[in-house]
Amino acid sequence: MPNLHPADRQSDGSSDFRAAALRPARPAGGHAVPLHQVEPTRPRQRGVRLGLAAVLSLSVVAGLALAGAEPAAAANQATTLKPQAMSFTNHGSPKKNYSAQKELYFSKSQYRTYLKYDTSAIKAKSTIVSAELELVVTTSKATKPKIDVRTTSTKWTAAGLTWNSMPKAAPTIINAGSKVVPKKNTKVVTKLTGLKGKPIGSALSLQLAYSVGSTTIHLSKSARPVLRLVTAPPSPTDTAVAPTIPAPTPSVPLVGPDQIPYTTPPVSRTEKKVFAHYFPPYPISLDNKPMDSDYYARHYLNPAGENGKFRAVGGLLRDRPVGRPVRTGDYKLADAETEVRQAAAAGVEGFLTDIMNFNGQSWTASLALSEAAAKSGTGFVVAPNVDMTASTKDASVTTMAYYLAQFYKTPGAYRLPDGRYLLSTFKAENKPATYWKAVIAELKTKHHVDVAFVGILLSISDAQIAEYAPISYALGVWGARDADLTMRTRNRAADVQKLGVKWMAPVAVQDVRHDGLTFAESNNTELLRATWSRAISDGADFAQLLTWNDYSESTTFAPSTAHRSAFLDVNGYYANQFKSGAKPALRGDELVVTHRIQKVGTKPTVQTSVMASTLAGSRTAPRDTVEVLSMLAAPATVTLKVGGTTKTVEAPAGVSQFTLPLTTGTVSAAATRKGQSVATVTSPHKVVSSVDYWNLQYYAATSRENPTR
Numbered sequence: 174m175p176n177l178h179p180a181d182r183q184s185d186g187s188s189d190f191r192a193a194a195l196r197p198a199r200p201a202g203g204h205a206v207p208l209h210q211v212e213p214t215r216p217r218q219r220g221v222r223l224g225l226a227a228v229l230s231l232s233v234v235a236g237l238a239l240a241g242a243e244p245a246a247a248a249n250q251a252t253t254l255k256p257q258a259m260s261f262t263n264h265g266s267p268k269k270n271y272s273a274q275k276e277l278y279f280s281k282s283q284y285r286t287y288l289k290y291d292t293s294a295i296k297a298k299s300t301i302v303s304a305e306l307e308l309v310v311t312t313s314k315a316t317k318p319k320i321d322v323r324t325t326s327t328k329w330t331a332a333g334l335t336w337n338s339m340p341k342a343a344p345t346i347i348n349a350g351s352k353v354v355p356k357k358n359t360k361v362v363t364k365l366t367g368l369k370g371k372p373i374g375s376a377l378s379l380q381l382a383y384s385v386g387s388t389t390i391h392l393s394k395s396a397r398p399v400l401r402l403v404t405a406p407p408s409p410t411d412t413a414v415a416p417t418i419p420a421p422t423p424s425v426p427l428v429g430p431d432q433i434p435y436t437t438p439p440v441s442r443t444e445k446k447v448f449a450h451y452f453p454p455y456p457i458s459l460d461n462k463p464m465d466s467d468y469y470a471r472h473y474l475n476p477a478g479e480n481g482k483f484r485a486v487g488g489l490l491r492d493r494p495v496g497r498p499v500r501t502g503d504y505k506l507a508d509a510e511t512e513v514r515q516a517a518a519a520g521v522e523g524f525l526t527d528i529m530n531f532n533g534q535s536w537t538a539s540l541a542l543s544e545a546a547a548k549s550g551t552g553f554v555v556a557p558n559v560d561m562t563a564s565t566k567d568a569s570v571t572t573m574a575y576y577l578a579q580f581y582k583t584p585g586a587y588r589l590p591d592g593r594y595l596l597s598t599f600k601a602e603n604k605p606a607t608y609w610k611a612v613i614a615e616l617k618t619k620h621h622v623d624v625a626f627v628g629i630l631l632s633i634s635d636a637q638i639a640e641y642a643p644i645s646y647a648l649g650v651w652g653a654r655d656a657d658l659t660m661r662t663r664n665r666a667a668d669v670q671k672l673g674v675k676w677m678a679p680v681a682v683q684d685v686r687h688d689g690l691t692f693a694e695s696n697n698t699e700l701l702r703a704t705w706s707r708a709i710s711d712g713a714d715f716a717q718l719l720t721w722n723d724y725s726e727s728t729t730f731a732p733s734t735a736h737r738s739a740f741l742d743v744n745g746y747y748a749n750q751f752k753s754g755a756k757p758a759l760r761g762d763e764l765v766v767t768h769r770i771q772k773v774g775t776k777p778t779v780q781t782s783v784m785a786s787t788l789a790g791s792r793t794a795p796r797d798t799v800e801v802l803s804m805l806a807a808p809a810t811v812t813l814k815v816g817g818t819t820k821t822v823e824a825p826a827g828v829s830q831f832t833l834p835l836t837t838g839t840v841s842a843a844a845t846r847k848g849q850s851v852a853t854v855t856s857p858h859k860v861v862s863s864v865d866y867w868n869l870q871y872y873a874a875t876s877r878e879n880p881t882r
Contacts, residue, residue: 255397258289260331265673267336277392279381286381293375298407304365307399310355312391319385322348327376342380434761440517440552445752449721451524453538457494457508464496487866492735509545519741520748523554529563531576546585554587556595561603570611578620593625601628606640642672652679654693655793656703666711677715678708685727685870693791697767697800705747727870739873759806762852764842764876768799779865797835801842809846837862852876
């Protein structure tokens with residue numbers, strides 16, 4: 174199958190937004206730099222989780238009262254357990270099951286051992302007083318006592334365990350360690366101090382890793398790693414019977430009309446992560462002025478702005494961030510924290526911030542973003558995304574390593590559970606793998622910083638995978654921008670995962686470049702749904718939203734005047750499914766309408782140039798449609814109105830959508846169930862019959878934010 178990922182696009186001479194003398198050729202995925210920023214010279218974090226899933230059989234030795242304990246009814250209970258299930262996973266063979274192996278393996282990055290213990294014999298609602306784990310090491314070249322233990326979900330079986338299916342581990346190491354080096358033929362006992370005070374469930378699952386070097390620890394299966402628990406019985410108040418609360422019927426919304434109808438995917442430290450590509454030139458505010466007179470209003474949205482530089486195309490932008498009142502104090506840091514909180518609330522784990530220079534706005538804004546992430550207290554993180562189409566592409570290995578080391582000193586810089594910092598790159602192929610290998614080595618030797626390399630390629634091929642996989646923690650691609658290409662693209666996740674490398678899938682909602690006179694037809698939310706479909710079905714390890722805030726490409730997920738939080742609401746549903754592996758339960762109802770404000774064939778009255786629908790190899794013909802996407806807790810009657818045309822559909826529970834032709838006038842939608850209105854929305858963006866300049870981006874509105882008045 175031919176490679177269908179977009180190759181570099183030829184520059185149209187205006188996509189760099191710089192003075193002509195400073196304007197280099199830019200690729201299709203390259204970002205535009207606003208004129209005023211040209212440089213003179215160039216979810217919360219999850220805590221420890223105890224398993225609650227029911228398990229089958231396990232031999233349990235229980236009922237030993239501690240010496241000097243209270244009478245039997247209040248006595249602490251000592252319990253010795255051997256695992257009901259145990260196996261290990263191998264990053265190098267992510268689909269292979271090792272339950273038949275006679276030993277258990279674990280290491281820093283390649284192997285993980287999993288142990289599951291049945292604790293159902295311990296009285297319900299007891300709390301853990303103390304816990305320790307005893308391991309018998311059969312083979313090891315370890316020199317330090319660095320075994321790390323974490324709790325995990327209990328939803329796994331030894332026969333079904335692989336690297337790709339292994340349970341999610343909590344971020345916190347729960348053991349205090351052992352002074353015994355896990356050498357060959359030694360017994361290691363480590364105290365699980367992080368479990369103290371935790372309530373007991375019906376099962377407890379543990380993950381083992383060794384956090385030093387490349388050493389692999391082998392454990393005896395026949396010795397069956399022993400877990401020793403001391404638990405305190407529940408207090409009398411704990412044993413009181415809670416009142417029964419009847420479940421509401423599907424016809425009664427479980428959330429208010431202004432709430433998202435699903436549980437927002439939390440910021441987590443699990444394996445499946447969702448990042449958003451952050452573009453520093455477009456923060457919430459550029460000058461801390463009122464929204465109707467700030468830099469966006471005066472220059473970017475105004476055809477005469479920036480000295481008329483973009484007059485011929487109607488101005489640089491068609492959309493902007495949602496404004497806010499003028500701030501006092503450090504408004505840039507405060508705005509950065511707002512964006513962090515917006516992203517975290519939508520289930521995004523972190524920003525990959527586009528670094529285009531080491532001495533200008535892109536750099537300082539990225540440092541502030543990391544500070545804001547730490548300050549927010551959300552668990553949100555930031556990692557550098559070095560842009561190899563900007564001035565950073567000219568940095569020497571020494572310069573690159575030096576500035577990256579400075580970034581990693583910031584408080585919100587993302588670290589993997591094994592301690593490595595994340596280093597991502599845009600168009601990594603602009604430098605050979607040997608360059609990045611040298612940067613990684615210099616970071617380690619000169620700056621004592623270990624990094625995990627994530628190469629985001631603009632285009633991808635077998636040869637590039639072969640070149641970059643050996644140095645990479647993960648690989649990804651910028652991706653197609655129409656649904657048809659997205660669904661027909663080769664499964665590159667499988668290509669890189671078989672080499673032991675993780676895959677970062679692209680997720681996009683649209684791509685319209687009015688300054689460059691080119692766009693890709695995204696078919697309302699079809700592109701967004703298609704990119705998530707591929708990320709989920711391909712088994713991607715990470716997803717990257719492209720982009721959070723590049724308004725010059727109309728690719729934004731961030732709350733904006735054109736779509737507010739509508740795209741984030743739809744995106745959050747699929748992000749939840751991506752992380753959990755199951756479609757989210759809907760607790761209420763929401764409608765999202767998407768549409769353009771002009772027909773594609775409506776030629777502008779002022780602008781004379783023509784928009785081409787061929788961005789990044791797009792082959793999808795433009796269409797004029799209005800879509801209503803419904804997220805429903807139960808079946809409902811959904812009616813879509815576009816101008817004078819109406820269409821009514823009996824929509825099923827869950828997510829579904831249908832369309833009407835785009836006509837001039839107002840767009841609205843309503844959902845009713847058993848004669849009762851459950852959701853309504855009227856788009857604040859009217860469809861018009863005449864425009865001065867092309868405006869081919871999709872607008873959106875949601876019943877949460879734009880209900881019918």
